[in-house]
Amino acid sequence: EVQLLESGGGLVQPGGSLRLSCAASGFTFSSYAMSWVRQAPGKGLEWVSSISGSGGSTYYSDSVKGRFTISRDNSKSTLSLQMNTLRAEDAALYYCAQNSAGMPVADGALFDYWGQGTLVTVSS
Amino acid sequence: EIVLTQSPGTLSLSPGERATLSCRASQSLRSRQLAWYQQKPGQPPRLLIYGASTRATGIPDRFSGSGSGTDFTLTISRLEPEDFAVYYCQHYGTSRTFGQGTKVEIK
Numbered sequence: 493e494v495q496l497l498e499s500g501g502g503l504v505q506p507g508g509s510l511r512l513s514c515a516a517s518g519f520t521f522s523s524y525a526m527s528w529v530r531q532a533p534g535k536g537l538e539w540v541s542s543i544s545g546s547g548g549s550t551y552y553s554d555s556v557k558g559r560f561t562i563s564r565d566n567s568k569s570t571l572s573l574q575m576n577t578l579r580a581e582d583a584a585l586y587y588c589a590q591n592s593a594g595m596p597v598a599d600g601a602l603f604d605y606w607g608q609g610t611l612v613t614v615s616s
Numbered sequence: 617e618i619v620l621t622q623s624p625g626t627l628s629l630s631p632g633e634r635a636t637l638s639c640r641a642s643q644s645l646r647s648r649q650l651a652w653y654q655q656k657p658g659q660p661p662r663l664l665i666y667g668a669s670t671r672a673t674g675i676p677d678r679f680s681g682s683g684s685g686t687d688f689t690l691t692i693s694r695l696e697p698e699d700f701a702v703y704y705c706q707h708y709g710t711s712r713t714f715g716q717g718t719k720v721e722i723k
Contacts, residue, residue, distance in 0.1 A: 537653075537661065537704055539712040553712075587660055595708070602651055602708040604672075606660035 494518040496588045496607030503613045508578050512610055514571040514588030521569035522546070525591035527601050528562065528573050530584035531609070540586070541573065544597045551597065556582075578614045585609040618642055618707050620715035628723040635692040637718045639705035644685045649709040652681055652690045655717075656701045665690065666708070695720070 500512040512528070527542040541562040542551045550562050561574040571588055587609045592602040619642040629635055639650065648668040653661035663672040665681035668688055678693040692699055700722050705715040 536716045537706075537714040539714070542712075592666070592708075598710075600649060600707075600709040601712050602649075602663070602666055602706075603653075603661070604663055606662075608660060 494590060494605040496590065496605060498586065498588050498607045498610035501586065501610030501612045503615065504578055505616050506578060506580060506614055508614075509574070509576045510578065510612060512573040512575065512586055512588075512612070514607060516569045516571065516588075516590070519590070521564075522566040524593060525595075525597035525601070526564060526571045527589045527591055527603065528571075529587045529589050529603065529606075530582075530612075531587070532581075532584040535584075538584075539601060542591065542597050542601050543571070549597055575612070578612075580614050583612055583614045585611050618645070618709075618711040618713055620705055620707060620713055622703075622705055622715035622718045624718060625716075626719045626721060628721050629695055630723045631695050631697055633695050635690075635695055635699070635720055637690040637692075637703055637720070639683075639688040639690070639715050641686045641688070641707060645688075645707055646709060648684055649707055650681075650683070650688045651706045651708050652679075653704045653706065654699075654701050655704065661704065664703075692720075 495517045497515045528540040543562045559577045588607040589603040590605040592604045623638045650668045652665040655661040669681045702717045
C-alpha cells in the first residue's frame with residue numbers, strides 16, 4: 493500500500509524559511525517522479541513542483557521559482573521541499589504526491605497517490 | 617499557460633440523480649491530457665479519471681469522462697451519498713493546471 497506522510501509544516505513569519513518532508517513507503521521510491529501540490533484554505537489545488545525519479549530534473553511553478561527547492565533522498569525514500577522567502581500567499585496545505593508511472597516528468601504530472609498534507613501558515 | 621474553467625461552481629442534486637460537470641480549457645489539450653479528481657472535506661484529492669475518459673483503478677463505473685479539444689465532461693450516472701464532494705479537473709500536460717472546482721452538494 494502506497495503511503496505518503498508529510499511533515500515540517502508550521503507557523504513562519506513573512507520572509508522566513510521552512511523545510512517540508514515526505515516519507516514514502518509501499519513502492520519503489522526511486523522509480524517514480526514526485527510532486528508537491530498545495531491548497532490554500534478554502535481554495536483550489538495548485539501544482540508547486542515536481543522532481544524526476546533520479547532527482548536529476550526539477551520543475552517549478554512560476555509562483556515559487558527561485559524561492560523553493562525540491563529534492564529527494566532515494567536511499568531514505570524521502571521527498572523534501574525547501575521554502576525560502578515565504579509570503580502570505582504561500583500559506584496552504586502542502587500535499588506530497590506520487591506521479592503516475594510512465595509519464596516523463598518533463599511532459600507534465602498526473603497524480604496517482606496523495607498524502608494527507610502538512611499545513612504552512614505565514615503570518616507575523 | 618492553459619486555464620481550465622469549471623462549471624457550474626456548485627451543483628445541488630439529490631441522491632440517485634445524474635450529475636454533469638463541465639471543464640473548459642483555454643486552448644485545445646494535446647493527447648486529451650485531462651484528469652478529474654474528487655476531494656471530500658478533510659481528505660486529499662483522489663484520482664478518478666485520466667486521459668479524459670479512463671477510470672483510475674477502483675473507481676466505480678457510475679463515473680465517466682468524455683470530451684476532447686477544449687470541452688470535457690465528468691458524469692456521475694446516479695449519485696451515491698459518498699459522491700457529494702468537490703471535483704477538480706486538471707490538465708496534466710506541461711501546464712499542470714487545475715480548474716477551480718465544482719462542488720456537488722445534497723439538495
